Amino acid sequence: MPSWTHLIRFVAVEDNQSHIGQLVDISRDAGLDTLEGREVKAYEIIGTIFDGEITKNILTVKFLQSPVERESCNYIRCLGLNYKDHAKEGGFAIPKVPVLFTKPRSALIGPYPAAINIPKCAQDGTSDYESEL
Template sequence: MASPSFSRLVRFVPKSGSSKVLIGEPDPACVDIGLALRQGKDVCVFVWSGSSVLNPGVKTETREIIQRVLSPVSMNEIGTIRCIGLNYVQHAREVKLELPTVPTIFLKPNTALGDPWPAPTILPAITQRDDTGDYEAELAVIIGKECKNVTEGDAMDYVLGYTACNDVSSRSSQFAQSQWCFSKGFDGSCPLGPALVSKELIPDPSKLRIRGYKNKFVMQDSPLDDLIFSVPTIVSFLSQSTTLQPGTVIITGTPAGVGVSRTPQVTIREDDEFAVEILPHIGTLYNVFQNEK
C-alpha cells in the first residue's frame, strides 16, 4: 500500500520525455491540476520514485512539468470498476424513484477507464444515433489494500484516496435493459482524475461539494452529505464475501441535475466540454467529447 505521507499524487507524461509515465506530487500541493492545465498553465510536479500510486515510493527532489495528465490508476490496476446507482436523495427524487434500502450496484470493465483532457472522451456511435449521451459527476474512491468482509467501522482503513469521475451514460441503451453493465461500460466511459487525494487530507468525504459544468454552465451542484449510502457503507457492502483488490475503483453515484431529467433534456455531443469539480482538495476533471468514427 502507498505511503501515508503523500497528500495528492498525479500520474502523468512529462514534457521532458513523452515516452515516460511518472508519479508525482504537484507543487504547490494545492493547485487545481485540471483547471491549470485547461487554462494552458504549466503544472510543476515533484517526482516520486515509484511507478504507481499504489506503490509511489518516496518523494525526490526531481521536478518535472506535466505534458499530459493520466488517470491516477492504470487500466491493468483497477480490475472491474464498481459503480453505485441512485445514491443521492435529490437525484432519486428528480427521477421519481423510491430511495433504495440497499446500494444499487453495476459494473464497468477496465476498458471503460479514460484519461482526463487532453485525451478525448469518446462518444460511442450507438449513443450518437439517437442523441442520448449524458453526464454524471461523481466522487471516486480508490482502494489501497486487499479488502474483504470489512465492517463500516473499519472500512476507511482500506481506502487509499479519492478522485473525480464522469460516469458517461447512454440513456437509450440504459433504459432498454434492466441491467446497466452494457450501457455504462462502453470504452472510455469512465474518465478519472486528475489527482489522487489522500484520505488523510479528506477525513470526512461527506463534507465535500461536487459540481458538474457543461460548457461552463452549472448542471449539478450538491454537497456529498446528500449521499444515501456513505463511503464507509459502500466499501463495507461491496467487500462482503468479495475481495476488493488494491487499485479497485468505486464510483459513488451522481447528484441531481443529469441531462435526462431536465426539461428540455440536455445531451452530450461532439466538442462539448464537461467538468467535474470536487472541492476542497480534489479539483477539476475536464473531458472534451469526440465522436467515435
C-alpha cells in the same frame, strides 16, 4: 499507507515519460491549469500508488493521463449516488441500498481533450460524465 494526497499521472516535459507524482501546489486544480496552459509541477513518486515514495525531484507536467493505467486493472468497481447532495443535484431519490456498477478497463481515458466514445446503443441522454472515466 501511501504518503501522497494529490496524486496525478502525467507525461513529464523533462523526459517525455509517464510518471506518477504529488502536486507541488495542492491549492491548484491540475486539470484546469493544464487545460488553460498554466505550468503544473509535481514531485516525482518512485514506486506504485500503493507503496511509492515522494521524492524531492520536481517534474513539469507536459500533459495529464488517466489516473489509472488500463493494464493495472481488470475492471473498475464503481459506487453511484454515493452522497446525498449528489443524488439531490441530479434530482434522484436517495437510494436505500448502494448503487453499484462496473466498467471495463477500456473505459479509462485521458483527461480532456481525450474523446469519450459512447456506443450508439447508449446515446439516449442518460450517460453521466462523472462515471465516464
